[in-house]
Amino acid sequence: MINKLKSNNQNGKQKLTLILLLLLVIIVIGFLPKIVSEPWIVETSQTAASEASNTSVSPSTAAEKTKYRQDAQLLLADIIRLRDDLGNQAVELWAGLRFEQALLAIEQGDQQYGNGDYKQSIVSYQKALDDLNALNTQSATTLDAAKEASFAAIERAASTADFTIATDNALLAMAIDPEDKIAQTLVQRAARLPEIMVLLEEAAILTQENNLDKAKSLYEQTLDIDSVHLKTQNALRSVKQQIIDKNFTGLMSEGFNALDNEQFSEARLKFRQAKTLFPAELSAENALTQVDGQESQKLVSESMRLANQFESEENWQQALTIYDQLLVTDASLINAKVRRISVSVRATLNNQIEEILKAPLALSSSDIYQSAQRVLADAKNIPDAGPVLTSQIRQLEKVLTASQIQIKVTIQSDGLTDVVIYRVGNLNRFVETTVLLKPGNYVAAGKRQGYRDVRAQFTVGSQSAADAIVVICTDSI
Numbered sequence: 001m002i003n004k005l006k007s008n009n010q011n012g013k014q015k016l017t018l019i020l021l022l023l024l025v026i027i028v029i030g031f032l033p034k035i036v037s038e039p040w041i042v043e044t045s046q047t048a049a050s051e052a053s054n055t056s057v058s059p060s061t062a063a064e065k066t067k068y069r070q071d072a073q074l075l076l077a078d079i080i081r082l083r084d085d086l087g088n089q090a091v092e093l094w095a096g097l098r099f100e101q102a103l104l105a106i107e108q109g110d111q112q113y114g115n116g117d118y119k120q121s122i123v124s125y126q127k128a129l130d131d132l133n134a135l136n137t138q139s140a141t142t143l144d145a146a147k148e149a150s151f152a153a154i155e156r157a158a159s160t161a162d163f164t165i166a167t168d169n170a171l172l173a174m175a176i177d178p179e180d181k182i183a184q185t186l187v188q189r190a191a192r193l194p195e196i197m198v199l200l201e202e203a204a205i206l207t208q209e210n211n212l213d214k215a216k217s218l219y220e221q222t223l224d225i226d227s228v229h230l231k232t233q234n235a236l237r238s239v240k241q242q243i244i245d246k247n248f249t250g251l252m253s254e255g256f257n258a259l260d261n262e263q264f265s266e267a268r269l270k271f272r273q274a275k276t277l278f279p280a281e282l283s284a285e286n287a288l289t290q291v292d293g294q295e296s297q298k299l300v301s302e303s304m305r306l307a308n309q310f311e312s313e314e315n316w317q318q319a320l321t322i323y324d325q326l327l328v329t330d331a332s333l334i335n336a337k338v339r340r341i342s343v344s345v346r347a348t349l350n351n352q353i354e355e356i357l358k359a360p361l362a363l364s365s366s367d368i369y370q371s372a373q374r375v376l377a378d379a380k381n382i383p384d385a386g387p388v389l390t391s392q393i394r395q396l397e398k399v400l401t402a403s404q405i406q407i408k409v410t411i412q413s414d415g416l417t418d419v420v421i422y423r424v425g426n427l428n429r430f431v432e433t434t435v436l437l438k439p440g441n442y443v444a445a446g447k448r449q450g451y452r453d454v455r456a457q458f459t460v461g462s463q464s465a466a467d468a469i470v471v472i473c474t475d476s477i
Contacts, residue, residue: 068118072109075125079106082132089139090175094146102131139176143183146173150186155231157197166190192225199225200232203239212243248277248284255287264295300326300333307339314388316347349378353392356399361459363403364423364440372400402462406436409460410468417446417454417473432468448473 083103091099109124146169153166167190173183199222206215219236222229255270268291275284303322310319323340326333352375356363363369379385379393412432413419419427422443427433437460446454451473458469 065116065118068122069113072113072118072121072125075122075129076109079125079129079132082129082136086132086135086139089177090172091135091139093172093175094142095135095138098131098135102128102135105131143173143176143180146170146176147180147182147186150190154186154189154193154226155229157193157200157229157231159197163190163193163197166193189226189229196222196225196229196232200235203235207235207239207242210246212239212246215239216243244277248274248281251277252283252287255291259287259291259294262294262298264291264298267291296330300330300336304335304339307336307343311339311343312386314346314350314386316343316350319343320347346382349375349382350389350392353379353396357392357395360399360403361440361461363400364438369400369403372396376400403439405462406438407460407462408434409437409458410434411444412468412470412472413446414472417448417451417471419471420445420447444469444471446471446473451476 083106086099105124105128109121109128112118112121112124150166150169150173153162153169156162166186170183170186170190173180174187177183199218203215203218203222206212206218216236216239219232219239222232223236226232251270251274255267255274258264258267258270268288271284271287271291275281275288278284303326307319307322310316310322320340320343323336323343326336327340356372356375363372376393376396379389379396382389385393410432411419411421411427411430411434413430415429415431418429421427421435421437422445424435424437424442427435439460439462441457441459444456444458446456452475454471454473454475456469456471
């Protein structure tokens, strides 16, 4: 349409120019000397002549017409420039009717100009110029609107209508400004829209079916086709987040299942993995704290149970060790604190009794014997004594009784050696004698003038000594 209009306009202008030239020649040759109504350009020499003629146009009128003609020509220069610019912007595609009306106004001005009505032609030309300026301004807004419409349709990517809108508007933008980089990109993106819409539809279905990994793969394929597609970018981001949420929920569920089964290491592993997905999420951190608490509680419970078992077996030292370990771990365990008090007493008593029973000969010492008597009294004061303590009491009583029974011990010498038994007394010189000694360890010493001293260590048990103790100084000095 615009080409046709251009062609008609150019042909009309050429014809009009030829006609004007012919008319000008005729006027100059035939009529101008006789009747000059108004000159195109008023010269100084002509002014004087015209003033002398009664039929000539006044100088002001001639000047006015000349100015109108010049103004009309200036308007035409701007009109031609704008008309060509708009033609290059494919105005017929987006404002064909208004552009045609502007061309009609130009034709009207041309006719008026050709008729010498310059003033009225200026009005027509000015109207045409205003219309063309408006269209020129509109071209920028139309270009922006076309790009925006194409971009919006590409981003919607929901139906064939979006494909049509995206394509038509991208092509319109390219027609208005073929050098526009955004329009060029939109044409390329619009061409790929059908493939993108298929992938997006499949990915959306997979997302609804909770098949998130496959949906993620399709969204990534879509971005391979159009890396700047915002709808796809947002969808991919959403699916990735859903995958993270799903994995987080799964790990937390597995962790709590392991915790319910007291699989503390497995539970701790799952909760730590969940925490890596959401470092700022408190639920995973709280779950780890819960694992520590339940594991600690289980250890405490098992330790308390084992300690109680040791108590029932009267294995007081083992029970005491467990309570001490528990209190080192958590000093606030009231039950362990309370139980430790009684267990500590029994462990101490048990150790004292065992030491006496392991070394009954030490009871020959008066201090040790008295201490053993006190231990026995403490043992008898324990209520509900178990079989172990009852047996210890019997053994202790037996040992204490036996420790006080004196045993006859035979000591032999040479009648020349002075014999002394430490903690017993001086036996002087003798050849053979007997003494009554309580069970225990003893030392007999012999002295003789001019001879080296001798010592004899011997033990008196609950029975009489099997062999006589010999104390004789035989090494002369």
